[in-house]
Amino acid sequence: MSPAQFIPPGATLGVLGGGQLGRMFAQAAQSAGYGVAVLEADEAAPAAQVTGIHLAARYDDPLALEQLARDCAAVTVEFENIPAQSMHWLQSRVPLAPAPQAVAVCQDRAQEKALFQRLGVPCAPHAVLAAGSDVGAIDPDLFPGILKTARLGYDGKGQVAVQSATDLSAAWAALGGVDCVLEKKLDLAFELSVVLARGRDGQMVEFAPQQNLHRDGILFASFSPGPQVTADIAEAARRAAGQVAQGLDYVGVLCVEFFVLRDGRLLANEIAPRPHNSGHHTIDSCTVSQFELQWRTLVNAPLLAPRQHSASVMLNLLGDLWFDAAGQQREPDWAAVLAQPGAHLHLYGKHAPRKGRKMGHLTCTAATPEEARQTALRTCAILGLEPF
Numbered sequence: 045m046s047p048a049q050f051i052p053p054g055a056t057l058g059v060l061g062g063g064q065l066g067r068m069f070a071q072a073a074q075s076a077g078y079g080v081a082v083l084e085a086d087e088a089a090p091a092a093q094v095t096g097i098h099l100a101a102r103y104d105d106p107l108a109l110e111q112l113a114r115d116c117a118a119v120t121v122e123f124e125n126i127p128a129q130s131m132h133w134l135q136s137r138v139p140l141a142p143a144p145q146a147v148a149v150c151q152d153r154a155q156e157k158a159l160f161q162r163l164g165v166p167c168a169p170h171a172v173l174a175a176g177s178d179v180g181a182i183d184p185d186l187f188p189g190i191l192k193t194a195r196l197g198y199d200g201k202g203q204v205a206v207q208s209a210t211d212l213s214a215a216w217a218a219l220g221g222v223d224c225v226l227e228k229k230l231d232l233a234f235e236l237s238v239v240l241a242r243g244r245d246g247q248m249v250e251f252a253p254q255q256n257l258h259r260d261g262i263l264f265a266s267f268s269p270g271p272q273v274t275a276d277i278a279e280a281a282r283r284a285a286g287q288v289a290q291g292l293d294y295v296g297v298l299c300v301e302f303f304v305l306r307d308g309r310l311l312a313n314e315i316a317p318r319p320h321n322s323g324h325h326t327i328d329s330c331t332v333s334q335f336e337l338q339w340r341t342l343v344n345a346p347l348l349a350p351r352q353h354s355a356s357v358m359l360n361l362l363g364d365l366w367f368d369a370a371g372q373q374r375e376p377d378w379a380a381v382l383a384q385p386g387a388h389l390h391l392y393g394k395h396a397p398r399k400g401r402k403m404g405h406l407t408c409t410a411a412t413p414e415e416a417r418q419t420a421l422r423t424c425a426i427l428g429l430e431p432f
């Protein structure tokens with residue numbers, strides 16, 4: 045089959061990774077009549093609970109990869125840390141999007157920064173630390189900074205604040221001496237992200253940027269529209285995200301995170317080669333969700349420009365909510381949350397709540413941003429979340 049041929053409903057689509065992103069991808073694809081197969085070792089994983097075919101194996105299991113290639117008309121990923129070898133093998137057997145070469149860039153902060161620089165997309169001042177790097181030669185202007193592992197970091201993990209050059213060696217050792225990127229600590233006014241989809245023919249559609257609020261390095265809330273996102277900033281962010289997608293010759297759904305500094309500058313932060321937590325609101329606030337665009341890119345269906353029909357505030361539901369002040373486990377008051385008009389509850393089927401673990405999200409939609417904000421604030425009060 046030629047890779048750009050339309051794959052009709054009834055076919056099976058594969059996804060590597062069984063977390064909540066795989067689950068929401070599967071649910072979206074299934075609602076249009078596609079079958080979904082997931083490769084995920086964890087029997088109880090969120091996506092494994094909802095897919096028709098669950099291959100309970102490691103991402104590099106040859107038999108499981110063989111079965112995926114045989115049973116699926118196309119394959120995608122929900123997680124960027126899939127072994128490169130598995131992706132290359134699959135790419136030779138079945139249409140795979142995004143391509144392993146693009147995923148490889150998004151796996152590595154140093155490569156992401158190099159891509160931003162090559163494309164002329166401004167990013168944070170930084171230095172790459174690899175085996176043999178001379179920590180004494182680092183530009184003093186990068187302090188105070190944040191040292192981040194080049195690979196495998198998420199939700200603020202794999203990051204250490206570094207006050208001065210003298211702390212750098214100890215911080216690097218604390219991160220295991222692996223390849224790292226030292227970034228200057230920036231004076232952020234706010235953060236935003238752009239989610240877009242690009243097809244095999246290069247056609248591209250984007251969602252309006254959402255404004256993101258992080259707490260303790262983890263996304264706490266996404267606001268769409270973002271109260272501080274001016275038309276100029278939105279346009280610059282969409283343009284930069286589009287450049288990144290084109291620069292990677294990307295196929296699939298991609299998210300670019302940005303910082304806006306107090307002096308007004310827009311800097312690219314990082315790239316995710318998949319739907320993104322900050323785009324979850326699109327399920328409930330837009331005519332086409334990020335997960336629908338993911339399967340559309342995979343089956344070579346037309347990419348429809350999403351229209352946002354409701355203002356939204358998305359709140360992440362972390363495992364912390366399942367514990368009271370004394371540390372006793374409890375169940376959040378879902379009945380009260382569900383009584384809020386416009387509150388859309390999404391729980392991922394994770395059985396063991398842990399602090400900082402993403403258990404679900406809640407999207408509050410309304411006719412106006414202020415009403416969505418008020419609903420979100422009421423649900424914060426119900427759930428015991430600190431208001432924003």
Ligand code: ADP
Nearest residue numbers: 168190197198199200201227228229230258261
């Ligand atoms: P990840 O999302 O993979 O954990 P990020 O690099 O996006 O890693 O960092 C997480 C959050 O930490 C960011 O969204 C931002 O709030 C904060 N942060 C990261 N880098 C910087 C920086 N250079 N200056 C100021 N804040 C930062």
Ligand code: MG
Nearest residue numbers: 199301313314
């Ligand atoms: Mg991030």
